[in-house]
Amino acid sequence: MWNRQPSEQELIDPGNTGLGHRQVQRWNLPDGWVISTRPAHLALVSEADFIAVQGMRAAAEGTRSERCYLLAGLLRCGICGRRLESCWANNRAAYRCRHGHSSASRPDPDRPKNLYIRQDRILPHLPALYVLLAGPDLADWPTSALPLGVADIIGRLRADRITLVYDPETRALRADTREEVKVILDPAR
Structure with a gap:
């Protein structure tokens, strides 16, 4: 998948062009994404292993107690x-x-x-x-x-x-x- 978040050059301050440019990334809409119909390279992990590990992570995150910082920022x-x-x-x-x-x-x-x-x-x-x-x-x-x-x-x-x-x-x-x-x-x- 390509072109989900392309890089662009943007003026730091349009009112003062002498400050130069900075690189920014913005999300494209899904219709602008380029999706390969076949894999571009061999996978490092099989799809079945990937899905199994994702399931293990989701189960572990569900059992973890939520940390609650009531006074954060105060x-x-x-x-x-x-x-x-x-x-x-x-x-x-x-x-x-x-x-x-x-x-x-x-x-x-x-x-x-x-x-x-x-x-x-x-x-x-x-x-x-x-x-x-x-x-x-x-x-x-x-x-x-x-x-x-x-x-x-x-x-x-x-x-x-x-x-x-x-x-x-x-x-x-x-x-x-x-x-x-x-x-x-x-x-x-």
């Missing part, structure tokens, strides 16, 4: 300010910051230690953080209208574009808002 590092990345640690959802380190470069010896925080350490504290964020207005709300479920609170944080900053030294989780709103995570855990 957490920032209290040391460097970067957004925490989601990771899976000891069969649990967690978040980490490697403070800009990548495996392609040598780590700076002055760089702080990696930050790790498990999701299950944060979730129990979200209702308290929400009550602090709502402040005195919370008393005016009917009790049935309070979104104190974790999913509701996370939805409100996302809707209000509030990020949470975790400081590993003080074990504090604070809302990135004008007023200082924070909770201390249980140090015993």
